[in-house]
Amino acid sequence: xxxxxxxxxxxxxxxxxxxxxxxxxxxxxxxxxxxxxxxxxxxxxxxxxxxxxxxxxxxxxxxxxxxxxxxxxxxxxxxxxxxxxxxxxxxxxxxxxxxxxxxxxxxxxxxxxxxxxxxxxxxxxxxxxxxxxxxxxxxxxxxxxxxxxxxxxxxxxxxxxxxxxxxxxxxxxxxxxxxxxxxxxxxxxxxxxxxxxxxxxxxxxxxxxxxxxxxxxxxxxxxxxxxxxxxxxxxxxxxxxxxxxxxxxxxxxxxxxxxxxxxxxxxxxxxxxxxxxxxxxxxxxxxxxxxxxxxxxxxxxxxxxxxxxxxxxxxxxxxxxxxxxxxxxxxxxxxxxxxxxxxxxxxxxxxxxxxxxxxxxxxxxxxxxxxxxx
Numbered sequence: 563x564x565x566x567x568x569x570x571x572x573x574x575x576x577x578x579x580x581x582x583x584x585x586x587x588x589x590x591x592x593x594x595x596x597x598x599x600x601x602x603x604x605x606x607x608x609x610x611x612x613x614x615x616x617x618x619x620x621x622x623x624x625x626x627x628x629x630x631x632x633x634x635x636x637x638x639x640x641x642x643x644x645x646x647x648x649x650x651x652x653x654x655x656x657x658x659x660x661x662x663x664x665x666x667x668x669x670x671x672x673x674x675x676x677x678x679x680x681x682x683x684x685x686x687x688x689x690x691x692x693x694x695x696x697x698x699x700x701x702x703x704x705x706x707x708x709x710x711x712x713x714x715x716x717x718x719x720x721x722x723x724x725x726x727x728x729x730x731x732x733x734x735x736x737x738x739x740x741x742x743x744x745x746x747x748x749x750x751x752x753x754x755x756x757x758x759x760x761x762x763x764x765x766x767x768x769x770x771x772x773x774x775x776x777x778x779x780x781x782x783x784x785x786x787x788x789x790x791x792x793x794x795x796x797x798x799x800x801x802x803x804x805x806x807x808x809x810x811x812x813x814x815x816x817x818x819x820x821x822x823x824x825x826x827x828x829x830x831x832x833x834x835x836x837x838x839x840x841x842x843x844x845x846x847x848x849x850x851x852x853x854x855x856x857x858x859x860x861x862x863x864x865x866x867x868x869x870x871x872x873x874x875x876x877x878x879x880x881x882x883x884x885x886x887x888x889x890x891x892x893x894x895x896x897x898x899x900x901x902x903x904x905x906x907x908x909x910x911x912x913x914x915x916x917x918x919x920x921x922x923x924x925x926x927x928x929x930x931x932x933x934x935x936x
Contacts (some may be wrong), residue, residue, distance in 0.1 A: 563599050563628025563653040565621040569664070572619070572649065573641040576634070578793070579608040579615045581765050583634055589680065594631035596679045597651075599624065607679070608634065613762045613797040614682040628653055629676035632660055636671055682796050684787050689754045690780040691725055695790065697745055698777055699770040701732040702763055704743040704925055707890050709760050710736035717802035720757040724804075725750035733807050739887045740807060740928040741894070747922035756781050757800035762788075769793060811928060812912050815903035819848050820873035820916065823900045826853065827892035829868045833857045834885035836866035843932050844885040848904070849878040857885070881907045882932040891927045907931060 576595065587593055587610060596607040601624060607616045630653045640662075650663045653673050660673040693701075702721065710718035715737075724731040730748035734741055766788065770777070777790040781799065788795040834844050837857035847854040853872050858865035881904065892900065897915035904911050913927045 563597070563630060564625040564651065565599055565604065566623040566625075566648050566650050567604070567619070567621045568646065569641060569644040569649045570646045573638065573644070575606055575617045575619055575792075576638050576641065578769060579606055579617050580634055580638060581768060582608050582610055582613045582615045582761070582795075584610040591631060591674060591678045591680070593634055594674055594679070595634050595637065596629070596631050596676060598629040598676065599627050601627065609680065609682060611680060611682070612759070613765065613795065615765060616794045618792050622648060626652075628655075630660060631674040631676055631679050633671055640669060640671075684780075684785070684796060686782045688782045689725075689750075689752070690778060691730070691748070691750050693730075693748060693777045693779065695770045695773040695775070695777060697748060699767065700919075700923070701730075701743045701745070702767050702770075704894060704896075705732050705734035705741050706760070706763055706767065707894050708734040708736060708739050708741045708927075709763070710734075711760075712736070716800055717757060717804050720759045720800040721763050722755065722757050722804040722807070724755045724807075726753050727751070733804070735805075735807065735928075738884065738930050739891060740810065741891070742807065742811070742924075742926050744924040745922055746924075747920075754781075755804065756786060757802070757804060758786065759797065759800055762786075762795060762797035765795065810910065811926065812903065812905060812910060815905045815909075815912055817848070817876040817879060817904045818874070819853070819902040819904070820899055821853060821870065821902065822872075823892055823895060823898060823915070825870055826855075826900070827889055829853075829855045829870055830885055830889050830892065833866045833868050834889070836864040837885055841932070842885045843882050843934070844888065845880060845882050845934060847878065847880040848872070848874055848876075848902075850875060879904055879907060880934065881911065882934040883911075883929055884932055887929055891929060895925060895927060907934070 598605040603618050604621050605618050653660050658673050659670050661670050705721050712718050722733040729744050729746045732743045773791045775791050780787045833855045837844055838859045844857045853870045856867035895915050897917040899916040901914050910928045
């Protein structure tokens with residue numbers, strides 16, 4: 563194998579696909595990139611067996627086709643020090659040595675047989691759906707922070723894609739908070755669903771900002787195959803049945819408070835500095851057009867409180883929340899104002915934005931209350 567390629571373009575592609583490489587791989591060969599060169603196209607693959615990411619690029623010149631596995635870390639670390647210039651890569655199959663040469667020098671790294679790299683099968687494509695990159699990225703941004711991390715309940719450790727004939731829903735929950743992002747302009751051919759793990763969701767989040775073409779998702783009961791731009795990603799889905807999230811979203815919380823999202827978020831963060839470090843309990847007292855935010859830690863004799871204005875004319879309600887969860891929800895909702903719908907201090911609060919970026923989107927977030935101890 564021998565070809566000439568731009569150093570900066572190669573580095574960019576390597577940095578993109580390297581996000582799926584695990585810090586500790588079960589197979590040593592997975593510490594490498596797989597290079598596969600045909601007449602006019604170079605395919606670069608990285609994998610941790612659960613998630614595989616491929617990208618293609620056009621070399622400046624191809625002298626000899628071939629394939630080889632190249633150590634990922636040493637290659638990316640070396641290319642970071644290069645200015646933009648053409649590089650010639652040549653693989654000596656007899657010595658298992660890969661030589662990079664440029665105008666003023668060269669370096670060598672070991673090469674490994676491409677046959678040792680595991681082949682990841684593509685999904686059968688039982689189902690498919692298409693997203694624009696903006697919508698899929700928005701959905702991931704709105705839900706990823708709420709994904710759980712529970713060994714005993716692995717179905718909570720991913721984003722649930724609940725795809726219907728009239729809308730697409732993306733849901734995430736860690737049992738303490740739940741967020742549902744709905745797009746009525748994305749419709750599936752039939753009602754299907756899958757759970758996307760956190761790692762490939764993070765990979766998509768980093769790549770979609772650079773993509774302009776639509777993303778096609780093909781999936782079966784085990785794997786999903788994402789095609790977008792010059793990238794293909796195959797990932798193993800989380801197995802199991804997602805909880806019936808619709809049943810926990812309250813439909814008739816009668817007490818509605820309209821508040822400035824950023825003002826409330828910043829007040830929660832300021833006051834929470836004085837909350838108990840073990841519980842992070844923060845109290846919110848909703849009364850006539852006012853919100854009193856307070857926290858205290860009796861052990862260290864510290865306390866804080868802040869008063870905010872809001873739109874509310876119902877009965878006084880005091881509720882306790884975990885400050886980290888409440889701040890996360892407020893930070894990830896769109897718009898300048900939010901509606902907080904409450905029933906009583908023992909039931910979940912429903913937080914929704916007053917305005918959204920699109921008429922086709924809906925976002926709601928649930929947060930579990932905490933018991934207030936005097």
